[in-house]
Amino acid sequence: MPPAAPFHKWAAGGRAAPFTRGRIRRSAGRADDRAGKPGPGLRGRPVGRFDVPDDGTQQPLEQLIANRVAKLEALRELGVEPYPARYRVETSITDVVARWKDADAAALEEARPAVRLAGRVRAIRGHGKAAFVDLNDGATRIQLHVRKDRLPENDWAVFKLLDLGDFAGAEGVLFRTRTGELTVAVERLSVLAKALRPLPEKYHGLADREARARQRYLDLVANPESRRVFEIRSRIVAALRRFLGEHGFLEVETPMMHPIPGGATARPFVTHHNALDLDLYLRIAPELYLKRLIVGGFERVFELNRNFRNEGISTRHNPEFTMLEFYWAYADYELLMEFTEAMLTAVAEEAVGSLTLPWGEGTIDLSRPWRRLTLRDAILAYSDLEEADLADRAAMESAARRLGVERIEERSDGKLLAELFEVTAEPRLIDPTFIIDFPRDISPLAKSSPSDPDTVERFELFVGGMELANAYTELNDPAEQRRRLEEQARRSGGTVDEDFLLALEHGMPPTGGEGIGIDRLVMLMTGRQSIRDVILFPLLRPREGE
Helix, strand or coil: CCCCCCHHHHCCCCCCCCCCCCEEEECCEEEECCCCCCCECHHHCECCCCCCCCCCCCCCHHHHHHHHHHHHHHHHHCCCCCCCCCCCCCCCHHHHHHHHCCCCHHHHHHHCCEEEEEEEEEEEECCCCEEEEEEECCCCEEEEEEECCCCCHHHHHHHHCCCCCCEEEEEEEEEECCCCCEEEEEEEEEEEECCCCCCHHHHCCCCCHHHHHHCHHHHHHHCHHHHHHHHHHHHHHHHHHHHHHHCCCEECCCCCEECCCCCCCCCCCEEEECCCCEEEEECCCCHHHHHHHHHCCCCEEEEEEEEECCCCCECCECCEEEEEEEEEECCCHHHHHHHHHHHHHHHHHHHCCCCEEEECCEEEECCCCCEEEEHHHHHHHCCCCCHHHHCCHHHHHHHHHHCCCCCHHHCCHHHHHHHHHHHHCHHHCCCCEEEEEEEHHHCCCECEECCEEEEEEEEEEEECCEEEEEEEEECCCHHHHHHHHHHHHHHHCCCCCHHHHHHHHCCCCCEEEEEEEHHHHHHHHHCCCCHHHCCCCCCCCCCCCC
16 A cells, blocks of 8 residues: 555644643633643642543532633643644544454564554553554544654643543554554554543443433444444335446435425424415425426336424334335235335345344244235234124124224224224234234225225234334326315314315326335344434433433
8 A cells, every 4th residue: 555645745734833841721720731730620629630531420510610621721821722723634533443454563664654544542552651542433443653752742741631532533543552453653643533521431321221222422432333223224225226226216305394394193383484374394204295206207217315293202103204106107005015125125235135034032034025914914913703693783893992092983994993903913013914904994095996896995004013104006087086085174173275186187197106104113123122222413302401
């Protein structure tokens, strides 16, 4: 490997003011760098020894913060900016370690690779004239060897003012220690951002799930497994985009503010546009806009979209969530099942490298083909109910009461059947299972089966005991669609989307459409049981007093 470009080529600016030996003077007090004598710190608080990095284990948090603020002042008195605007790096710590991980000591001695790296200080060992520092870029760590007689005097003073959690830049040459660890012999050292608070795992830990969700930035620093979850999430989304693009689907964007709530029966969030004096609704689903695009001649479209539903929060529900929706002209729900199997197995292999996923105390097997059951057959397969219990309304009500279903009288026949499914079969569908053939009265946008007008060509995909996808052969008869939407509006008090019906009257070809919950898909592929673990910043109830 050729030597790196001269370090000064990437320097952020001129050299700092020369370090003055002896005492570092500050307006709030002083500290002797040679003797480590304590002096009064910020607002009269003692600052402690400047040559001992705060590890957050021996002092109250207030004291630790005061010590770090005093060091911040000391850096500035040295002429060092503790928050510089830039620090040019040519490569990351992760890339350097990957490039040289197999090089032995002799090879490094011969190549003498020069590096310029930046990252967060995660450990400091040794407090004399030499020390080892662990520098981390979030994914990978590398060891720095810092020695007083190798550094410029001012850089050594900077090192003495570093704490765990600070961001630092280092220039030097790679070598192997006697123990074989890849290490940078540091020749220049810079502070890039002074951390005024200690890292969580060094102060009080960050194991509580709610605390991790509230302060995700600390969770990502303290818990490498959390970072891995979100890296996998990114790979999943990229793999979905790639798969759909390779199969001729066009990615589109549709409005997130709608003049009327549409696409689902969930309760919407309402906002107001001042200039138009118009109430608008945050998107529940993009479905009706994507179907307009099918009418307009795009035969295969998809959108990775943010949806909003003004409903409860649980381990599987967040008011703001991510969905993939795609629509395919001339396809039906049978073809969509085959396509979904192919897509999700390809995504799993690309994102996590396996079709066997850990789930709770067991595993999920994504190997094809996936099982298919009708809604009725699933209820019978996973309960003590018999055909007679589903024969008519009275029988279903009796069965529902035995199973503890609430508000039975308020539910339509189809909704009651779906409730029976939810309390019997749904939690037990661990390996991928397509539940097919739903009642028409709970599927107003799906086409009826040619053999049974009260049943629609719809499936829901269940994996890990939860719904992952919902799809159907789309209803494209404008008169029938109007009748169903008007019936739904009478039951729920909603509004009919007249513009969507107008679009249908211009003709929509036979179409299959599907929605897949991205957050739940990430849960499955990372083995997480709570949706808040796979959303970087989930919505949480405010703490008391906030």
